[in-house]
Amino acid sequence: MSALPATAGEIADLLAQQNRLELPTYTHDDAWDLGSTLVRLAREADAPVAIDLRRGLQQVFHAALPGSTADNDDWLARKRRVVERYGESSLLVGTRFRAKGTTFEDASRLDPSRYAAHGGVLPILVRGVSGPVGTIGVSGLPQVEDHALVVATLEEYLAGR
Known part of the structure; x- marks a missing residue:
């Protein structure tokens, strides 16, 4: 994504991508499997990222890979x-x-010390459930690469189900 104004096509693509990544279920075990997949993909890419998965408001998975810092959290x-x-x-x-x-x-009128609309965190959507049931995210790479790493994780996870 560039600093130029976004197009309706970019928005439609991101929305379609998000919606096609719906999971059949999202349990604590699913979060562990997703998080483990994300750690593996990040290690394969030598990505210095912090990883966070939530179920509702509960953190159910966290990892900090070499090169990541508290700033990433x-x-x-x-x-x-x-x-x-x-x-x-x-x-x-x-x-x-x-x-x-x-x-x-x-x-947005939101405090930038508490909110950042930069790529890297996606909602966990479950088929047949209205609205997000959690989140999955990384931080440590440029924002589009953070986003792409999470997308790749969800795609691989869904392909194996």
Whole structure:
């Protein structure tokens, strides 16, 4: 994603991507499997990321890979709050603001020390359940790469089910 205003096509693509990544279930065991898959993919990419999975508001998986820092945990929390508030991926929320010709920081009226609409956290959606049931996210790479790593994890997880 560039700093240029986003297009309706980018928004539609991100929304379609998010919706096709619905899980059949999301239990504590599913969170462990997803988190473990995310750790493996991050290690294979030598990605210095922190990883967070939530079920509701409960943290059910966390990992901090070599090269990540406490700042990554802070970014994860800020991006996660955006997903919890808007029900959409942190990248999609930021993209929607850019499509309006503004930024999340300028137009959301939310404290930027608590909220960041940067890519890397997606809602956990379960087929047949209305709204997100949790979140999955990473921080440590550029925002589009953070987002792509989470998407790749969900795609691989769903392909194996």
